[in-house]
Amino acid sequence: MGQKMYNVTIQGITKQYPEKIPYSEIVKEYEGSTDAPVMLVIVNGRLRELHKHLKADCEIEFVTSKDPIGHKTYCRSASLILLKAIYDVAGQENIDSVMIHYSVGSGYYFTMKGPMALDQEFIDKVKAQMHRIVDENLPIVKRSVSTSEAVALFHKHHMYDKEKLFNYRRSSAVNLYSIGSFEDYFYGFMANHTGYIKTFDLFLYEGGFVLQLPTQNEPDRIPEFKPREKIFRVQKESQEWGDKLDIATVGDLNEKVTRGGIQDILLIQEAMQEAKISEIASEIAAAGNKKFVMIAGPSSSGKTTFSHRLSIQLAAHGMKPHPIAVDNYFIDRHLTPVDEFGEKNFECLEAIDVEQFNKDMLELLEGKRVEMPVFNFKTGTREYKGDFLQLDKDDILVIEGIHGLNDRLSYALPKESKFKIYLSALTQLxxxxxxxxxxxxxxxxxxxxxxxxxxxxxxxxxxxRWPSVRRGEEQNIFPFQEDADVMFNSALIYELACLKVYAEPLLFGIAKDEPEYTEAKRLLKFFEYFVPVPSEAVPNNSILREFIGGSCFNV
Structure with missing residues (x-):
């Protein structure tokens, strides 16, 4: 009896392939036909790694390192290679821990603890070892073990953070990845072998080191390293906040939740944020010449709640703040420009009536009485409802919107009258x-x-819509973030455990045959790590309330 064959459709052409052939073998036939290496495949709508085997008739789509999921796979695989190289060079006995923290430039910032000295000589050796691992095209092997076996394995290898994490995981199995004898757990898929990860750099930076990687758009080259110093300092400060709370990982957070300590953590974290907001208000008041507080940040960074809370602190410093949302100056929706994909581009500056905004702000600065607009998101039109505003000498405008740091938004306003704040939810967990x-x-x-x-x-x-939002942020927000006078991190260390309760039912509502199902499934798997935190304990002035509801502010 002959080998069973299956019909496989790729790029509109159907061919036959034998049963159990690895997807990697099928992909080889198309080398050179894609604009970047194929990292994964989508088989009948389901994401699959290349080591998996053909089991039925199917349609296959390629996921390259130029795709968001493919790029993440590249970065994740590079991290695995880095970790193996570190332990190869130093030996496990000389490393207490290696920790990835946050993105810096197009790479990631790591720190290392243990007897091994973190110096240029060590980094050079690790980088050379990484290149050797890549050149050898070593397979990245995946195996599934029971959760209890994984916990025992992590304990044996002193990976106590992972042991703690999986003590709270309900799934019965854990997928581990290995290169040779080095084995680790990673959240997400991996490349088929080390040879895929040809482009990277490694260098010392700020007490740790950076694994610099190519961008999604240019997977074959390392961009110039351009650290954003202000954002790095805010991330570092947030990391220190987490250290003070003794919460660095999800396992740490789950432990606090299950042992009844989350109420204190929640209140301390909120108090830390309030102290920071008060500090910003003090700086504005001390300047004495600020009339426009420009608050900017990417989508869902909590700008509206922050502006209200800052207003309260400004009032406590003797000022009379008036929150203004730039969103109320949207042009009517049917006039909104479209991006290169034909989608309405609400994130571009041209979606704002800049002329009217500057006219109103200048008239307010001159002491005139101005009727303020309100944008109706349901009808997609700007409306005027008799809401007038007039400024006195102690009045100050607190203006929030994604373009707040871009001087093109407020081109007519005196530079010395503006105080710029960049806000983002920089997850420290x-x-x-x-x-x-x-x-x-x-x-x-x-x-x-x-x-x-x-x-x-x-x-x-x-x-x-998220990819469009992200493109807008890259174009309209991030280039201006270092122009801020102050930065504020709105992320709360406990928030994902709280958001889980609200997000899961919404994600479960996405059908398996929808294009968005892959992302929904990824997020649902992500939420499995968290023990939920009830929202009742979240204060009604918390930034989190802007998203889950129950805020004391009009958000």
Missing amino acids: NIDEHNRIPTTDGRLIRRIVRDARTRGTSAKETIA
């Missing part, structure tokens, strides 16, 4: 020491929950 939580995931989850509650938008729609 890690899944474990080797698996970070991307800041973008935290903001996407916030947006899914908020938009479902306030705008009637499904999780499917929010996920579908």
